[in-house]
Amino acid sequence: MKAYVFPGQGAQFPGMGKDLYENSAEAKELFDKANDILGFDITNIMFEGTVDDLKQTKVTQPAIFLHSVLLAKTLKDFTPDMVAGHSLGEFSALVANGTLTFEVGLKLVSQRALAMQKACEIEPSTMAAIVGLDDAIVEEVCASIEDIVVPANYNCPGQLVISGSIAGIDKACEILTEKGARRALKLVVGGAFHSPLMEPAREELAAAIKATTFSTPTCPVYQNVNAAPTSDPEVIKENLIAQLTAPVRWTKTMQNMIADGATSWTEIGPGKVLQGLMMKVDRKMETTGVSSYEA
Known part of the structure; x- marks a missing residue:
């Protein structure tokens, strides 16, 4: 097929x-x-x-x-x-x-x-690519942050894009890097798509x-x-x-x-x-x- x-x-x-x-x-x-x-x-x-x-x-x-x-x-x-x-x-x-x-x-x-x-x-926002962590870890970190941060693109095993407020994404990238992410890279996008x-x-x-x-x-x-x-x-x-x-x-x-x-x-x-x-x-x-x- x-x-x-x-x-x-x-x-x-x-x-x-x-x-x-x-x-x-x-x-x-x-x-x-x-x-x-x-x-x-x-x-x-x-x-x-x-x-x-x-x-x-x-x-x-x-x-x-x-x-x-x-x-x-x-x-x-x-x-x-x-x-x-x-x-x-x-x-x-x-x-x-x-x-x-x-x-x-x-x-x-x-x-x-x-x-x-x-x-x-309406509100400045962004996205970030997280590479090298299980989805469950990324989901848990997103849920723990007070600002809006959510999983946005489940692209493939070990690659998940997150989306949310600028402050929330910055905090999530910091925590996810500490937890062992190979990359936590903010993307050059206009806003927090799929959030x-x-x-x-x-x-x-x-x-x-x-x-x-x-x-x-x-x-x-x-x-x-x-x-x-x-x-x-x-x-x-x-x-x-x-x-x-x-x-x-x-x-x-x-x-x-x-x-x-x-x-x-x-x-x-x-x-x-x-x-x-x-x-x-x-x-x-x-x-x-x-x-x-x-x-």
Whole structure:
């Protein structure tokens, strides 16, 4: 069974998608349509912008979505048996399996990005990657801190990203280093994604999602909030809303896809992060990536 997965925020790079625009008539048409939908020239930023230009949340999320979805559309034999996406990547996955149209998916991603940016501006916050400790130890330390600090991304065994207030993250990193973490590295992000501090964004996105028609997908999507497969549009909606303030259970997602019969694992979109995480879970899995038109 073929599993296709889609990356999230952080995978962007200058020049992303330019080869698609230049070589695929369908991709060019959809890129031009994206400029109209978003109300600004995202293609110019993607193709010619700097690293800092691409870091803007309102740009980053649509850019990664566009790169991932248009790569999938150019594949000659794209017949997924199961899909999943890391955080933002879940929207790409939902276009890939037919739950959302390209246009609807892009509009929701744009609304999500703007809502998250506004939530980040309400209270300064951040995230940190913790490497080399059991999840239980990280969870225990997060729970012991008075400020908001929660597990945000269960990426693979021994790698957990935490999210919360700046003071809380600083304290957690200090304690976790004392407890033997190989790394406790604060990330360069706009705010505390997948934490209670995203509640204003969750409420705003919930209204948009509830007003949107979701179709029955062609194959199950394994969703972030519970790592479980579903093809029920209403369940998909509820899980997508909950995702903004809940942790990304990526380790369990990978394990469940393998248990359910995945025999190949293809990452579609910028970077190779998800391929690397799979290697931490099952080195025997046939793992590939599609990150350019040539690939």
